Amino acid sequence: MFRRSIYKTPAQLRAMVEPGLITAGALAEARALIRPGITTRELDAVADRLITSRGAESNFKLVRGYRHATCISVNDQVVHGIPGDRVLQPGDIVSIDGGAQFHGWNGDSAFTIVVPDPERPELVARRQALSDVTEGAMWAGIAAMATARTLGDVSAAIEDRIHAAGPSAGGETYGILREYVGHGIGRKMHEPPSLFNYRTPDPGPEVRSGLVLAIEPMVTAGGEATFVEDDDWTVTTVDGSDGSHWEHSVAVHDGGVWVLTAPDGGKSGLAPFGVEPQQIG
Numbered sequence: 001m002f003r004r005s006i007y008k009t010p011a012q013l014r015a016m017v018e019p020g021l022i023t024a025g026a027l028a029e030a031r032a033l034i035r036p037g038i039t040t041r042e043l044d045a046v047a048d049r050l051i052t053s054r055g056a057e058s059n060f061k062l063v064r065g066y067r068h069a070t071c072i073s074v075n076d077q078v079v080h081g082i083p084g085d086r087v088l089q090p091g092d093i094v095s096i097d098g099g100a101q102f103h104g105w106n107g108d109s110a111f112t113i114v115v116p117d118p119e120r121p122e123l124v125a126r127r128q129a130l131s132d133v134t135e136g137a138m139w140a141g142i143a144a145m146a147t148a149r150t151l152g153d154v155s156a157a158i159e160d161r162i163h164a165a166g167p168s169a170g171g172e173t174y175g176i177l178r179e180y181v182g183h184g185i186g187r188k189m190h191e192p193p194s195l196f197n198y199r200t201p202d203p204g205p206e207v208r209s210g211l212v213l214a215i216e217p218m219v220t221a222g223g224e225a226t227f228v229e230d231d232d233w234t235v236t237t238v239d240g241s242d243g244s245h246w247e248h249s250v251a252v253h254d255g256g257v258w259v260l261t262a263p264d265g266g267k268s269g270l271a272p273f274g275v276e277p278q279q280i281g
Helices: 010-015 017-032 040-053 121-144 151-164 267-273
Strands: 070-074 077-079 093-102 105-114 182-184 191-195 212-215 218-220 226-228 235-237 243-245 248-253 256-259
Touching (some): 010 017, 017 040, 017 105, 077 093, 093 121, 105 121, 121 212, 121 218
Antiparallel strands (some): 182 191
């Protein structure tokens, strides 16, 4: 059986720039509207409209059995939440994951945000800290791609960043989801190789020019155990602790690394790590 290489050509990397930017634009549109009183279905519709207006299609809708442009997970839901009638409340921690397919190439990204709640500043601070830890782990993994020899180096950077944060504001060790991991991306939204958010004995494939990964730590403020709700999609923590999910699609090329789903290529997120992203030539 023919097996496609996990490494893309320079021309293929260039073809992945636009779907990445469309994905970024869709999530930015949804993020701008997050407020108490809005439904997750309304946020999904906004992202969907942006994707189609740019001549692309939602790659989430291409997944068998799924009919939405995004996954929206709230509070103890970590990933794969289905948009619907749920109304966002002050203080909610919300993760939105989405992607676009354009001319046969894919982008995939996610972010977490806490809905403002001036009445409960401690709750907001606790949930913001979880989001910050998860986002920081994502950027640590992206930065590691600039010098990593194997995928194992990237996984180690993600895990180390999470553990370095110490206990959560609730006194618990931050949990790293084990069953859900990052992945390659290209002609399909999910391609080999798998990228674990924790160390494994196998160092994994070589990190070199042409590798494109969706780096996506999924972290909880408590235990790592999860279950899938009755909708057969939503992944929720067993202990009821909050979840957070951050993701970017990142390319390694001859000049360095470039974050395909960040409008600035990852410049602001990588600056604290001393890494300067380089545009794909």
